[in-house]
Amino acid sequence: MTTPAVHANFAAMPQSLYSIRMHATREGRHLSGAERLAPRSAVEALAAALVRRALEHPRGQADRLRLTVEAVPAETVRFAQLPDLRTVPVADYFVGRQAALRLLERAGVAPEAAAIAMQALAAGAAPEGVAMRGAMLVDAQTGARLEADPARGIRVSRMDLAASTETELGQGLRPLGLDNPHVREALLLAGKVLAAPAIVAELCWSDDPDYTAGYVAAPHLGYVRLPHLKPAGEERGGRAFFLRGGREELPALIDFLEKQPVLFDRLGALRGETLLEE
Ligand code: PML
Ligand code: MG
Numbered sequence: 001m002t003t004p005a006v007h008a009n010f011a012a013m014p015q016s017l018y019s020i021r022m023h024a025t026r027e028g029r030h031l032s033g034a035e036r037l038a039p040r041s042a043v044e045a046l047a048a049a050l051v052r053r054a055l056e057h058p059r060g061q062a063d064r065l066r067l068t069v070e071a072v073p074a075e076t077v078r079f080a081q082l083p084d085l086r087t088v089p090v091a092d093y094f095v096g097r098q099a100a101l102r103l104l105e106r107a108g109v110a111p112e113a114a115a116i117a118m119q120a121l122a123a124g125a126a127p128e129g130v131a132m133r134g135a136m137l138v139d140a141q142t143g144a145r146l147e148a149d150p151a152r153g154i155r156v157s158r159m160d161l162a163a164s165t166e167t168e169l170g171q172g173l174r175p176l177g178l179d180n181p182h183v184r185e186a187l188l189l190a191g192k193v194l195a196a197p198a199i200v201a202e203l204c205w206s207d208d209p210d211y212t213a214g215y216v217a218a219p220h221l222g223y224v225r226l227p228h229l230k231p232a233g234e235e236r237g238g239r240a241f242f243l244r245g246g247r248e249e250l251p252a253l254i255d256f257l258e259k260q261p262v263l264f265d266r267l268g269a270l271r272g273e274t275l276l277e278e
Pocket of ligand 2: 206207208
């Protein structure tokens with residue numbers, strides 16, 4: 001017979017999670033990627049939503065789609081807090097890029113390194129002058145590129161909101177007009193990047209032609225949105241992660257970004273528009 005004590009232990013056992021990852025291509029080129037980390041009961045619905053998203057992408061319909069569903073042992077999951085979020089209004093992408101450079105400098109990135117990385121994103125950071133599939137790794141002092149494969153880059157993976165934070169984040173973002181998948185996913189990704197060892201800052205703007213916004217994120221700045229970091233219609237975009245230290249930091253950093261499961265169970269402060277210097 002089961003004793004009440006055994007019952008109590010059983011109830012407290014952490015639930016196993018699944019990592020559900022989608023990657024879609026069109027004519028051999030990266031089109032869309034997204035992922036979730038969720039309990040087994042949610043896997044089917046989330047997988048269907050990711051497939052629909054690949055088929056309805058604004059850059060065209062996927063002609064090849066890979067879906068990976070993988071168990072994640074509960075004891076390997078780390079819990080973390082999302083970064084604070086605010087928006088610095090900018091009139092156009094010229095002003096937006098100037099503001100981003102100033103924010104990166106405030107975060108501790110050398111001005112030349114910030115400028116080199118921004119220029120690479122603008123020109124298409126993959127070898128053929130298109131957007132990379134993942135992020136660049138950039139030395140925050142010299143601007144040197146450190147990722148082994150400049151077409152793939154580093155793909156940040158295995159992060160999601162804990163169930164308890166899901167509704168709360170929607171309630172915080174909605175009054176700001178920001179409850180959309182771009183903001184939600186970018187905030188989570190930036191949250192995982194800022195929790196990683198040796199990271200100084202991140203610069204990102206979207207590779208979706210109809211989405212011009214981007215952000216600078218850094219441990220003391222939080223997630224600072226800039227509504228214009230590129231002209232509308234532009235497909236070249238992506239991410240640069242700036243790091244301190246030498247190449248010896250890379251294996252631990254890459255392993256954390258690509259493999260460590262992280263669930264965000266606490267929000268940061270969600271604010272509206274602020275001045276650049278705040
Ligand atoms: C993307 O979805 O491609 C990146 C979006 C970055 C900016 C999201 C935001 O509006 O805060
Ligand atoms: Mg995109």
